[in-house]
Amino acid sequence: MISQIGxxxxxxxxxxxxxxxxxxxxxxxxxxxxAPTLTKITQTLTSLGILRELHKVRDGYPGKPAQLVAIHPDGAYSAGISLQSEYLSVCVVDLSGGVKGTITRPLDYPEPKFIGELSAQxxxxxxxxxxxxxxRFLGAGICMPGxxxxxxGSGLPSEPPHLLPDEFHAWKNIELEPFFSxxxxxxxxxxxxxxxxxxADAYFxxxxxxxxFASIHIAFGLGGGLILNRQLYRGAFGRAGEFGGAFPYEGTRASGRDLLLFLKEHMENxxxxxxxxxxxxxxxxxxQQWVDRVVDGLADMSATLMAALDLEAIIFxxxxxxxxxxxxxxxxRIRLPRLIFSGFGMPEILxxxxAQSGLEIGAASLPIHFVLSANAS
Structure with a gap:
């Protein structure tokens, strides 16, 4: 079975x-x-449909041209459910991250019973x-803020009442795993x-x-994540990368909430x-005015990340x-080089x-991550 590979x-x-x-x-x-061990492994994965053979090439080794192997996109599929305060989105992806189908519904309010039944439908x-x-269906990943x-996600206990944003207050006393499963x-x-x-960015x-690399995630709030040595780094309590914690909620911060408040002050409608x-x-x-207002805080934080972690890139x-x-x-790209000490590398800013589909695709990557990756954490 696919779920039992070594x-x-x-x-x-x-x-x-x-x-x-x-x-x-x-x-x-x-x-x-x-070679014998590797041959057995690839035979197992090919028989399961996870790998496929491609064309032959010269790979620098003596002898006949070598057969290339690659992940077969249709070897397995997973679903992603992204529940945000303004919408619910469900998608199905293949092993390459190709979206086979997606449906998005706007929400006025994420009421649990309605959301659960709509997700299943x-x-x-x-x-x-x-x-x-x-x-070939691995299961469903579900992402929410909080x-x-x-x-x-870290495998740590999270008993009600849950630490969730205010707009999800109706979810704070629900046992999430049995509710959705x-x-x-x-x-x-x-x-x-x-x-x-x-x-999602690490996989696809x-x-x-x-x-x-670090990702800086800007939604209604501000968050992020860290990939270190190809693994999602969670920290001792699963909170690593919660970059919003470095900025007071009511203060200036690079968040959707802050942008909406800024536009409210400067636009008639x-x-x-x-x-x-x-x-x-x-x-x-x-x-541009809003960016100039928030970028210095992000640049200061990113300079600290570079000094501590020596990252290749920062992804928005x-x-x-x-x-x-x-x-x-x-x-x-303009601000950060001024803050990084001479001799430290400058990360690529990507x-x-x-974009927005990264949430449901990221949720869909969870079954792939936990079933098929050695980097599952």
Whole structure:
């Protein structure tokens, strides 16, 4: 069964996910495995449909051209459910992160009973429409904002009342795992929204080829995540990367809430929800003024991260439109070099190409992460 593969099989999957198609000889060399052992591993994964053989190439070793192997996108599938204060989104992805189908519904209020039943309905609809084989479906990942989800993702106990944002107060006394697993009828995994978006970039986005990076996640609030040596670093209590904790909630901070409040002060008819930022034309000068207002705090924090962790990159993701994140990233490219000491490396400043869809794709990466990765934590 796919769910019962061993640690070396998972290591092969991780390597191919990061590097792309490789010859068996190259895999054996990089993993320090003997050829017979590696052959057995790839045979197992190929028979399960997780790997597939591609064309032959010269790979620098003597003898005949080498057969390349790669992850088979249709080897397995997973679902992602992103519950945010303004919307519910459900998607199904393959092993390459390709979205087979997605459905999004706007919300006025995330009422638990309604959300649970709607999630189950949308998941059943997608599995049917996308014709997902039951024996290749790993389960569903669920992401929501809140420290309680960070604890659940870390395997730590999170007993009611949960630490959740105020807009999720109706969820604070619900046992999340039995609530969703009963309604959905499939295995479920949980994660904080910001860390789910971090995993999405690590698996399928801007961080796919990186070993060490931080993500700065800007939604209604401010959060983030850390990937160190290709593993999601959680810290002692599952709260690593909760960058919003470095900035007072009522103070100036790079958050959707702060942006909406800023626009309320400077526009006659301002947007009142983050989703309206996609629908409205926000004057470029106001976006630049807001970026100038918040970038120094992010640059100071990022300089500290670089001194402590020596990162390759910092990736912006979240619910804000890519156009706004790009302006913020450019301001960081200008500010941050002034704060980093001589001799320290300058990280690449990137904007996630997954944008808003990174949340449900990140949630969908959870079953893949916990079932098929040696880096599961």
């Amino acid at each position: 640690i070396n099989e998972r290591r092969v999957i991780d390597l191919l996910r990061q590097r792309g198609a490789m010859s068996r000889a190259s895999i054996a060399r990089d993993m320090d495995l003997g 949308l998941l059943r609809q997608l599995l049917t429409e996308c014709q997902i084989p039951a024996d 420290l309680a989800l960070s604890a659940l 009963t309604l959905l009828g499939v295995p479920v995994w949980f994660e904080n929204s910001a860390k789910a978006a971090t995993l 986005g801007a961080g796919q080829s990186l070993r060490h 301002p947007p009142t929800h983050i989703r309206e930022l996609y629908e409205r034309k926000i004057p470029a000068n106001l976006i 993701n979240g619910l804000l439109p890519t156009e706004i994140l790009s302006v913020l990233a450019q301001a960081m 904007v996630s190409k997954l």
